[in-house]
Amino acid sequence: xxxxxxxxxxxxxxxxxxxxxxxxxxxxxxxxxxxxxxxxxxxxxxxxxxxxxxxxxxxxxxxxxxxxxxxxxxxxxxxxxxxxxxxxxxxxxxxxxxxxxxxxxxxxxxxxxxxxxxxxxxxxxxxxxxxxxxxxxxxxxxxxxxxxxxxxxxxxxxxxxxxxxxxxxxxxxxxxxxxxxxxxxxxxxxxxxxxxxxxxxxxxxxxxxxxxxxxxxxxxxxxxxxxxxxxxxxxxxxxxxxxxxxxxxxxxxxxxxxxxxxxxxxxxxxxxxxxxxxxxxxxxxxxxxxxxxxxxxxxxxxxxxxxxxxxxxxxxxxxxxxxxxxxxxxxxxxxxxxxxxxxxxxxxxxxxxxxxxxxxxxxx
Amino acid sequence: xxxxxxxxxxxxxxxxxxxxxxxxxxxxxxxxxxxxxxxxxxxxxxxxxxxxxxxxxxxxxxxxxxxxxxxxxxxxxxxxxxxxxxxxxxxxxxxxxxxxxxxxxxxxxxxxxxxxxxxxxxxxxxxxxxxxxxxxxxxxxxxxxxxxxxxxxxxxxxxxxxxxxxxxxxxxxxxxxxxxxxxxxxxxxxxxxxxxxxxxxxxxxxxxxxxxxxxxxxxxxxxxxxxxxxxxxxxxxxxxxxxxxxxxxxxx
Numbered sequence: 001x002x003x004x005x006x007x008x009x010x011x012x013x014x015x016x017x018x019x020x021x022x023x024x025x026x027x028x029x030x031x032x033x034x035x036x037x038x039x040x041x042x043x044x045x046x047x048x049x050x051x052x053x054x055x056x057x058x059x060x061x062x063x064x065x066x067x068x069x070x071x072x073x074x075x076x077x078x079x080x081x082x083x084x085x086x087x088x089x090x091x092x093x094x095x096x097x098x099x100x101x102x103x104x105x106x107x108x109x110x111x112x113x114x115x116x117x118x119x120x121x122x123x124x125x126x127x128x129x130x131x132x133x134x135x136x137x138x139x140x141x142x143x144x145x146x147x148x149x150x151x152x153x154x155x156x157x158x159x160x161x162x163x164x165x166x167x168x169x170x171x172x173x174x175x176x177x178x179x180x181x182x183x184x185x186x187x188x189x190x191x192x193x194x195x196x197x198x199x200x201x202x203x204x205x206x207x208x209x210x211x212x213x214x215x216x217x218x219x220x221x222x223x224x225x226x227x228x229x230x231x232x233x234x235x236x237x238x239x240x241x242x243x244x245x246x247x248x249x250x251x252x253x254x255x256x257x258x259x260x261x262x263x264x265x266x267x268x269x270x271x272x273x274x275x276x277x278x279x280x281x282x283x284x285x286x287x288x289x290x291x292x293x294x295x296x297x298x299x300x301x302x303x304x305x306x307x308x309x310x311x312x313x314x315x316x317x318x319x320x321x322x323x324x325x326x327x328x329x330x331x332x333x334x335x336x337x338x339x340x341x342x343x344x345x346x347x348x349x350x351x352x353x354x355x356x357x358x359x360x361x362x363x364x
Numbered sequence: 365x366x367x368x369x370x371x372x373x374x375x376x377x378x379x380x381x382x383x384x385x386x387x388x389x390x391x392x393x394x395x396x397x398x399x400x401x402x403x404x405x406x407x408x409x410x411x412x413x414x415x416x417x418x419x420x421x422x423x424x425x426x427x428x429x430x431x432x433x434x435x436x437x438x439x440x441x442x443x444x445x446x447x448x449x450x451x452x453x454x455x456x457x458x459x460x461x462x463x464x465x466x467x468x469x470x471x472x473x474x475x476x477x478x479x480x481x482x483x484x485x486x487x488x489x490x491x492x493x494x495x496x497x498x499x500x501x502x503x504x505x506x507x508x509x510x511x512x513x514x515x516x517x518x519x520x521x522x523x524x525x526x527x528x529x530x531x532x533x534x535x536x537x538x539x540x541x542x543x544x545x546x547x548x549x550x551x552x553x554x555x556x557x558x559x560x561x562x563x564x565x566x567x568x569x570x571x572x573x574x575x576x577x578x579x580x581x582x583x584x585x586x587x588x589x590x591x592x593x594x595x596x597x598x599x600x601x602x603x604x605x606x607x608x609x610x611x612x613x614x615x616x
Contacts, residue, residue, distance in 0.1 A: 002470070003467055003468075003470045006463075006464075006467035007464070007467050007468075010453070010456060010460060010463070010464045010467065011453075013455075013456070013460065014453055014454060014455035014456050015455070017455040017491075018454070018455050195453070198450075198451040199447065199449050199450035199451045200450070200451050200452065200453055202417070202447060202450050203445075203447055203450040203451065203452065204468060205417065206415055206416075206417055206440065206445045206447060206450075207440060207465060207468035207469055208437045208438075208440040208441045208468070208469060209467075209468035209469070214468075
């Protein structure tokens with residue numbers, strides 16, 4: 001106990017003096033959170049629409065006024081030629097061309113109705129789809145008004161989330177998860193492989209130190225750092241972005257520490273396998289990068305292609321992020337996220353076995 | 365004098381290479397024992413087996429009364445080591461480094477007193493990676509003394525040091541011997557062996573080819589009718605260098 005405590009305190013002191021390590025474990029995560037928090041990546045934004053009104057009559061004015069009154073749309077009058085260029089540069093989402101014969105009147109049998117032409121930017125399919133939908137429903141309502149009929153079915157819309165979910169609320173648990181992964185994998189792998197290469201481990205192994213105590217000291221050091229990292233990130237999330245942790249800090253910290261232990265085992269396995277420092281970044285990226293994109297850090301994990309989703313759903317970071325997010329956003333308890341916790345525990349066991357297999361102190 | 369290191373028919377092989385080919389020797393308590401030989405002679409392998417860092421393939425060895433092959437950890441508790449091409453944890457001061465190694469032995473030591481012994485007490489609060497080569501070797505010896513070892517193993521302690529730092533380290537080794545600690549060192553500097561060692565073993569291709577006090581080895585050679593082709597100089601270039609630059613340590 002005493003030996004472990006002394007070694008831990010020495011390692012922590014050394015870590016606190018390591019500017020590069022501090023930069024990667026504190027400054028980079030903060031940058032990620034602030035940048036993505038302000039980017040509001042998940043925000044749908046508004047659909048920007050150009051209108052080329054070739055009719056310029058009261059009907060076309062009525063139509064565009066209705067569109068202009070819809071909050072999701074951003075309308076500007078523009079000649080079709082200019083707007084098409086802008087569309088190609090993805091500066092616009094949609095272009096509506098109102099024909100000169102535009103009218104809002106019941107069509108007599110056999111008479112052709114005026115045709116609105118809508119051009120869409122294929123690079124922004126979501127915005128185009130939403131914009132088209134809104135235009136179509138505006139036309140429907142106008143038609144009902146003109147033909148004096150009422151829709152056969154009414155629609156009452158309600159949000160699924162009790163509270164409106166902002167992107168930062170979604171983002172913060174993901175940032176926590178990804179940073180726990182990065183810290184645990186990279187800091188352990190880099191530090192231990194460097195120690196291995198420089199002969200530090202050899203020197204330590206020439207003492208009768210208990211290896212379990214030394215390893216425990218390394219693990220405890222990272223747990224303390226991870227706890228500090230989580231605390232700072234949460235503080236910034238609370239103060240800067242007004243994020244609410246619905247489920248409370250306790251369960252969140254428990255899951256975060258479980259995640260740290262999981263990724264530490266992977267870091268140790270990597271440190272055991274790698275012979276030189278140059279091998280570490282390559283393999284560490286190979287392990288962390290797919291999880292970065294497919295485990296629901298910056299956007300939903302369901303953004304992963306359907307075919308690989310059965311795999312991505314089982315990634316360590318997916319379990320961690322899902323648990324953190326359900327606690328943070330939906331107010332889940334530890335019992336509610338027991339499936340994810342089980343997933344984490346299974347990965348911890350696998351990672352531990354791998355680390356024990358690959359990490360041989362006697363070899364240094 | 366009782367033998368503090370006893371080696372019998374020790375063997376070690378790496379693949380096709382037979383690094384140590386059945387060597388036997390003993391080290392007496394309180395002496396400075398030197399192991400000489402060219403690179404690749406098997407010195408470091410022998411020393412690392414005695415330090416409990418490598419397993420021998422055959423033979424036996426006891427250090428400070430403990431069987432190295434049966435209880436490497438017991439040997440580690442009783443000896444102090446300075447390894448070749450090893451390093452200390454980064455971002456720790458000299459004092460913290462000594463304390464770190466004391467923690468490895470689960471001992472509490474007066475780190476400043478140990479640093480004073482190697483003349484580093486004024487560097488106690490300096491980060492170890494900022495120390496000069498000679499200072500780091502002395503720090504290394506301080507960390508090897510945290511458990512008051514019965515035998516101190518030094519693997520090429522002066523390699524890479526300037527003449528002043530070398531001589532300074534020789535004085536330190538002599539003072540450690542004067543405290544009654546047995547010193548086992550390897551070197552490929554013959555002058556170092558001549559100055560420091562009570563007895564030297566010369567190793568070549570995994571075998572010990574000679575083992576005697578340095579003076580006797582020289583006398584035996586002369587007795588075999590050996591003469592140097594040139595006249596013995598009264599001084600050499602190193603003497604000139606030291607005369608011009610002094611014996612004082614030049615360390616930042």
